[in-house]
Amino acid sequence: xxxxxxxxxxxxxxxxxxASGKTIGLVPTMGFLHEGHLSLIDIAGAHADEVVVSIxxxxxxxxxxxxxxAYPRDMERDLDLCRDKGVAAVFTPDAGTLYPTGFExxxxxxxxxxxxxxxxxxxxxxxxxxxxxxxxxxxKPHVAVFGEKDFQQLxxxxxxxxxxxxxxxxxxxxxxxxxxxxxxxxxxxxxKPEHRPAACSLHQGLxxxxxxxxxxxxxxxxxxxxxxxxxTAHASTEIDYISICDPETxxxxxxxxxxxxxxxxxxxxxxxxxxxRLVAD
Ligand code: AMP
Numbered sequence: 534x535x536x537x538x539x540x541x542x543x544x545x546x547x548x549x550x551x552a553s554g555k556t557i558g559l560v561p562t563m564g565f566l567h568e569g570h571l572s573l574i575d576i577a578g579a580h581a582d583e584v585v586v587s588i589x590x591x592x593x594x595x596x597x598x599x600x601x602x603a604y605p606r607d608m609e610r611d612l613d614l615c616r617d618k619g620v621a622a623v624f625t626p627d628a629g630t631l632y633p634t635g636f637e638x639x640x641x642x643x644x645x646x647x648x649x650x651x652x653x654x655x656x657x658x659x660x661x662x663x664x665x666x667x668x669x670x671x672x673k674p675h676v677a678v679f680g681e682k683d684f685q686q687l688x689x690x691x692x693x694x695x696x697x698x699x700x701x702x703x704x705x706x707x708x709x710x711x712x713x714x715x716x717x718x719x720x721x722x723x724x725k726p727e728h729r730p731a732a733c734s735l736h737q738g739l740x741x742x743x744x745x746x747x748x749x750x751x752x753x754x755x756x757x758x759x760x761x762x763x764x765t766a767h768a769s770t771e772i773d774y775i776s777i778c779d780p781e782t783x784x785x786x787x788x789x790x791x792x793x794x795x796x797x798x799x800x801x802x803x804x805x806x807x808x809x810r811l812v813a814d
Contacts, residue, residue: 534612534615534616534620534621534622534623535621535622535623536612536622536623536625537622537623537624537625538624538625538626538627538630539626539630540626540630540631540671543585543622543624543626543671543672544670544671544673546622547585547671547672547673547674548673550582550583550621551673555581555582555583556580556581556582556583556675556676557581557582557583557584557585557672557673557674557675557676558576558577558578558580558581558583558584558585558674558675558676558677558678559577559584559585559586559587559668559669559672559674559676559677559678560573560574560577560584560585560586560587560677560678561587561589561664561665561668561677561679562586562587562588562589563588563589563590563591563604563719564588564589564590564606564607564608564611564625564719565604565605565606565607565611565719565722566588566610566611566614566615566719567709567717567718567719567721568709568717569680569682569706569708569709569716569717569718570586570680571614571618572706572707572709573678573679573680573706574586574615574618574620574678575618576678576704576706577676577677577678577704578618578619580676580678580702580704581674581675581676583621583622584618584619584620584621585620585621585622585623585624585672585674586615586620586622586623586624587623587624587625587668587672588608588611588623588624588625589624589625589626589628589631589664589668590604590606590628591628591660591661591664592628592632592660593632593639593656593659593660593663593664594656594657594658594660594661594664595657595660596654596655596656596657599654600720600723600804603723604719605719605720605722605723608625611623624668624671624672626671631664631667638663639659639660639662639663640659640662640663640666640693640697641659641662642658642659642661642662642689642692642693643692644782645658645685645688645689645692645782645783646658646659646685646689648685648776648778648783648784648785649684649685649774649776649778649783649796649798650685650774650798650807651685652774653773653774653798658685658686658689661686661689661690662689662690662693665677665690665693666693666697666699669699669701674701675701675702676701676702676703676704677690677701677702677703677704678703678704678705678706679703679704679705679706680705680706680707680708680709681705681706681707681708681809681811682708682709682716682717682718682807682808682809683807684780684794684796684809684811685783685796687703687705688780688781688783690703691703708808708809710736713729713733714733714736714737714740715729715732715733715735715736716735716736716806716807716808718804718806718807720804720805720806721804721806723802723803723804724801724802724803724804725802725803727769728767728769728801728802730767731764731767731768731769731770731801731802732801732806734763734764734766734767734770735764735797735799735801735806735808736808736810737763738759738760738761738763738764738775738797739760739795739797739808739809739810740810741759741760741763742756742757742759742760742777742795742810743795743810743812745759746789746791746793746812747812750789751788751789751790752787752788752789753777753785753786753787753788753789754787756777756789756795757775757777760775760795760797761775764797764799767801769801769802770799770800770801771799771800772797772798772799772800773797773798773799773800773805774796774797774798775795775796775797776794776795776796776797777789777793777794777795778793778794778796779793779794780792780793780794780811791812791813791814792811792812792813792814793811793812794809794810794811794812795809795810795811795812796808796809796810797809
């Protein structure tokens with residue numbers, strides 16, 4: 534497995550693969566890999582000849598006061614996991630290399646970022662679209678795989694890929710969960726054991742919401758209330774948002790019609806966790 538640190542070396546490696554007729558599947562990550570990431574590597578491997586994983590904690594998607602410095606890291610373990618998965622190359626550049634002094638060009642996403650996480654993290658998605666564009670140009674993939682756990686991110690990337698004519702197929706991978714239902718996340722490493730039941734209330738609330746919708750509830754406020762009371766039953770939770778929205782536009786729904794997305798962000802002790810559930814039929 535190649536471990537690549539510079540854009541030039543990454544582009545040369547990608548060109549060599551392409552020249553030999555191989556297709557490339559990219560899995561962008563911020564590292565501290567877990568089974569959610571590994572499932573995306575499997576999906577990439579099923580859609581491309583060779584998989585490239587990027588590991589880069591991207592500073593431009595963090596605002597001041599967020600957890601950039603505290604973000605969990607374990608490069609040796611990540612490299613072992615990628616090697617075991619048969620990954621062709623791990624691309625792990627330095628922040629200074631990708632954002633040298635004088636860097637000033639960003640990819641500006643549109644209306645999809647006026648909802649959900651975009652409201653409390655107003656500069657987050659332009660950091661995401663900018664780094665993903667840069668990764669596309671450096672790793673030259675045919676397909677790129679993103680998790681449905683970050684539903685809004687996947688929607689923003691799909692839109693960017695279409696709007697900017699990237700010749701890349703975007704594939705979404707389903708949410709991988711712990712045995713107790715908590716969505717796997719690198720940020721779960723920050724969770725105190727005593728906050729685990731509170732963290733589990735996110736998916737429990739989503740399950741309750743889904744059950745209500747499936748039983749015929751069409752009042753979004755009633756569904757939001759049910760999810761809220763499930764989560765606020767735990768003292769260590771602080772809700773950022775609970776959205777009941779259209780999965781295409783991410784616009785809030787008042788009267789529910791399917792397909793409908795329930796998406797939420799909740800601070801549980803230190804970490805801010807996100808989760809979502811699509812009810813399609
Ligand atoms: P991150 O390292 O958190 O930036 O995530 C890298 C990629 O893994 C993103 O496309 C995420 O949506 C995806 N991902 C994170 N957690 C999960 C999960 N539990 N299940 C599936 N994909 C995930």
